[in-house]
Amino acid sequence: MSLQVTLMLMAVWTFTAAFGQTWHTLDSSYVAAVYEHHLIQNPNPLVPVSRHQALQHMQKNLDVYEAQAALAAQQGADIVVFPEDGLQGFNFSRSSISGYLETVPDPREEKWNPCTEPSRFNNTEVLQQLSCMARRHNLYVVANMADLQPCPLRTDPASSCPPDGRWQFNTDVVFRSDGLLVARYHKHNLYFEGAFDAPPRLEVVTFDTPFAGTFGLITCFDILFFEPTIVLLERGVRQLIFPTAWMNQLPLLDTTQFQRAFSLGANVTLLAANIRHDGLIMTGSGVYTPFTAAYHHAQRGDPEEGRLVVARVPVLEPQWDEKEGGGVKGGATDPQYCHQDSCAWSAPPTFTASMMYDPFQFVLLNHTKGQVEVCHGSFCCRLQFQKFPEGVSKELYALGAFEGTHTVNGRYALQVCAVVRCAGMEAASCGQVVEEADTKFDFTLEAQFGSKYVYPSVLVSAYVLEQPDHVEKTGDGRMTMKHANTAGGLVTACLYGRVYHLDKQ
Ligand SMILES: *[C@@H]1O[C@H](CO)[C@@H](O)[C@H](O)[C@H]1NC(C)=O
Ligand SMILES: *[C@@H]1O[C@H](CO)[C@@H](O)[C@H](O)[C@H]1NC(C)=O
Ligand SMILES: *[C@@H]1O[C@H](CO)[C@@H](O)[C@H](O)[C@H]1NC(C)=O
Ligand SMILES: *[C@@H]1O[C@H](CO)[C@@H](O)[C@H](O)[C@H]1NC(C)=O
Numbered sequence: 396m397s398l399q400v401t402l403m404l405m406a407v408w409t410f411t412a413a414f415g416q417t418w419h420t421l422d423s424s425y426v427a428a429v430y431e432h433h434l435i436q437n438p439n440p441l442v443p444v445s446r447h448q449a450l451q452h453m454q455k456n457l458d459v460y461e462a463q464a465a466l467a468a469q470q471g472a473d474i475v476v477f478p479e480d481g482l483q484g485f486n487f488s489r490s491s492i493s494g495y496l497e498t499v500p501d502p503r504e505e506k507w508n509p510c511t512e513p514s515r516f517n518n519t520e521v522l523q524q525l526s527c528m529a530r531r532h533n534l535y536v537v538a539n540m541a542d543l544q545p546c547p548l549r550t551d552p553a554s555s556c557p558p559d560g561r562w563q564f565n566t567d568v569v570f571r572s573d574g575l576l577v578a579r580y581h582k583h584n585l586y587f588e589g590a591f592d593a594p595p596r597l598e599v600v601t602f603d604t605p606f607a608g609t610f611g612l613i614t615c616f617d618i619l620f621f622e623p624t625i626v627l628l629e630r631g632v633r634q635l636i637f638p639t640a641w642m643n644q645l646p647l648l649d650t651t652q653f654q655r656a657f658s659l660g661a662n663v664t665l666l667a668a669n670i671r672h673d674g675l676i677m678t679g680s681g682v683y684t685p686f687t688a689a690y691h692h693a694q695r696g697d698p699e700e701g702r703l704v705v706a707r708v709p710v711l712e713p714q715w716d717e718k719e720g721g722g723v724k725g726g727a728t729d730p731q732y733c734h735q736d737s738c739a740w741s742a743p744p745t746f747t748a749s750m751m752y753d754p755f756q757f758v759l760l761n762h763t764k765g766q767v768e769v770c771h772g773s774f775c776c777r778l779q780f781q782k783f784p785e786g787v788s789k790e791l792y793a794l795g796a797f798e799g800t801h802t803v804n805g806r807y808a809l810q811v812c813a814v815v816r817c818a819g820m821e822a823a824s825c826g827q828v829v830e831e832a833d834t835k836f837d838f839t840l841e842a843q844f845g846s847k848y849v850y851p852s853v854l855v856s857a858y859v860l861e862q863p864d865h866v867e868k869t870g871d872g873r874m875t876m877k878h879a880n881t882a883g884g885l886v887t888a889c890l891y892g893r894v895y896h897l898d899k900q
Pocket of ligand 1: 485486587
């Protein structure tokens with residue numbers, strides 16, 4: 396039978412010791428729930444439907460949300476997060492989504508509880524149900540829906556109002572535990588979403604809770620960009636809510652792999668709720684803090700169904716940009732993976748292979764241990780490693796480096812170092828998708844980055860995440876990740892650097 400992965404990682408933080416008994420105050424902890432939703436889809440999203448039909452369709456998904464909110468509440472959840480597109484689905488056109496749209500009032504202007512004041516705005520059935528869900532189960536509810544905002548037709552040619560006189564936004568909504576609508580966020584970085592507009596101005600949206608202080612909202616593709624994600628971090632927000640509909644992309648951007656990497660690299664909590672959809676390779680949700688990860692990632696062949704992940708996590712206090720050099724320091728003694736006389740950094744022959752559409756420079760790791768360096772331009776990755784078991788292996792590994800702008804399905808500047816298991820035994824297969832491995836590793840992976848935003852991850856066989864033993868960042872941009880004795884066979888060990896300031900070049 397299939398193996399489902401839902402587990403707690405690394406209790407560096409032990410709850411009672413570190414945080415005492417003061418529940419529900421800052422410096423304490425709270426219970427977060429994320430629901431990976433197996434979407435009930437409209438089979439023909441390009442065919443317009445009536446409002447009545449749209450509501451009938453969304454009701455099927457809302458019924459699942461209702462049951463899961465109840466389960467989350469039973470487990471003590473203070474907040475439950477549902478995924479992007481989880482009510483209406485995706486692949487609509489601008490006109491075919493019409494029946495699904497509601498106008499979400501701006502909570503900064505209107506204090507509105509849709510559950511207790513349902514008749515204040517017409518055409519708000521979904522908002523009412525979500526609000527009542529929060530109220531009935533006495534927890535915060537975060538969901539994603541489609542918002543219609545009428546806009547003034549363009550008398551001003553600079554106006555960004557579309558010709559049909561309305562904006563249509565991919566929108567996160569947040570309800571307080573009494574049902575009050577407390578936040579509305581319009582997704583900034585759309586990903587091939589013909590039904591939606593990007594908001595005319597960047598929205599940086601947070602809300603406050605009595606159980607954990609401030610949370611910030613980002614949606615799916617947003618997580619890769621400066622706006623609004625890094626803007627939130629620079630304002631001191633340490634707890635992010637992340638509804639997503641993310642298509643897995645090994646070896647570097649698998650869902651849970653990147654969720655874990657982002658939370659660690661940015662030192663924040665991430666509540667990530669994804670869609671489950673096997674046809675689109677969507678699965679992978681979790682509750683991540685810098686210290687712990689509780690997550691779910693379905694395996695090939697698992698029944699296609701939803702999954703609730705609930706975890707108690709510490710409140711993270713706001714923390715403004717630490718001074719450069721404020722990294723976690725530790726005894727950085729060089730591990731001895733090679734004999735004294737063979738210890739020189741070797742620079743074996745390199746080759747270029749495409750990994751996730753980017754031309755990486757690779758070197759093969761076809762010895763049991765060693766230390767190698769590979770550079771792409773002036774960006775160099777260094778690796779010291781030891782494989783287990785020793786001796787001849789049926790698995791080929793490579794160390795890759797890439798510096799440049801990724802341009803396929805989005806444009807963003809990267810500096811990436813990655814140890815990957817190659818899909819086959821030929822060099823050309825390095826960088827391709829592989830899900831499993833048997834070879835275990837001790838390693839130290841290191842590079843000098845031109846950005847302080849570097850996201851570290853260790854992914855082992857069958858989508859299991861490991862918490863790196865040691866990650867160290869120094870003021871000059873050097874980042875080192877050390878890990879000994881992987882519990883599973885290594886699939887990818889990665890330092891994923893985002894060089895935001897070069898995105899526009
Ligand atoms: C929906 O869109 C995705 C991404 O553009 C595409 O891969 C997929 O085939 C589409 N699915 C359907 C059912 O149209
Ligand atoms: C709601 O719609 C009804 C019928 O179209 C209309 O009479 C009423 O004024 C509307 N209410 C609001 C608050 O817009
Ligand atoms: C990460 O966050 C924890 C908890 O807030 C804090 O103690 C630690 O100093 C932070 N680490 C870095 C490198 O900023
Ligand atoms: C292993 O590396 C050596 C050079 O270090 C190379 O000559 C050899 O072809 C490699 N083996 C494989 C299987 O690629």
